[in-house]
Amino acid sequence: MRKPDEESFRAFAGKHAAGLRRCAYLFCGDWHLAEDLTQQALIKIYRAWAKVQKQDSLQNYSRRVLLNTWLDEKRRPWRRSELRYETVPDTPDVSADPEAAQDRSWAKDMTHRALLELPPRQRAALVLRYFDDLSVAEASAVLGCSEGTVKSQTARGLATLREVVENLTAGRPARRVVS
Structure with missing residues (x-):
């Protein structure tokens, strides 16, 4: 990848990675999986960056890639066999x-x-x-x-x-x- 393209991708990823991670968390309900999904989505966007950056809305494209990545992850058979028994409770805000x-x-x-x-x-x-x-x-x-x-x-x-x-x-x- 050319240096200007790499710099523009880094700027895009730095600006939108947190929002994509939050969106991924709301899709899947697991912060660790959300981080993995965000990373996979950013890798896919990076591979196609030369074509992608010419699109009108990079945010919508990135959300679409993230959604497809999550749906692909849900289709994997080993994910279906995973059982969740209990979630870790959130800790309350002691200052409030x-x-x-x-x-x-x-x-x-x-x-x-x-x-x-x-x-x-x-x-x-x-x-x-x-x-x-x-x-x-x-x-x-x-x-x-x-x-x-x-x-x-x-x-x-x-x-x-x-x-x-x-x-x-x-x-x-x-x-x-x-x-």
């Missing part, structure tokens, strides 16, 4: 109000657990639309489908997410209100 920190931690954990219950396409649509704040047109470009598909996957994903959250919260003890 303990009850507020507990509520934030619970909501964050609940959202994360509920997202992991969604089918991959619905999860991808919700992550791109609401966590990456993409428009319907941008999300359809990343997902490689029509805008109507993005809208229907988002609507179905939200409906499924509501059901999952209701099922998960049914087992949560009621908060006591102290007067």
Whole structure:
């Protein structure tokens, strides 16, 4: 690769790697796998950088590569046999109000657990639309489908997410209100 191309790729990777990693985490739910997916996606982008940098939206292209990398990873048979028994709990923020920190931690954990219950396409649509704040047109470009598909996957994903959250919260003890 020519030196100017390499410098432009380094600038792109430095600027967007953290956002891609966060998006990958929301796709897969595991920080270690998210780092691997981000690295694999950046390698794929690096290999095609001469052609890729001429595209209108490098961010959408990089999200598309990341999404395809994640979907490819999910299709691998040895990933399907992996069992998860328990997740490590988040540590509360001791500088904040303990009850507020507990509520934030619970909501964050609940959202994360509920997202992991969604089918991959619905999860991808919700992550791109609401966590990456993409428009319907941008999300359809990343997902490689029509805008109507993005809208229907988002609507179905939200409906499924509501059901999952209701099922998960049914087992949560009621908060006591102290007067």
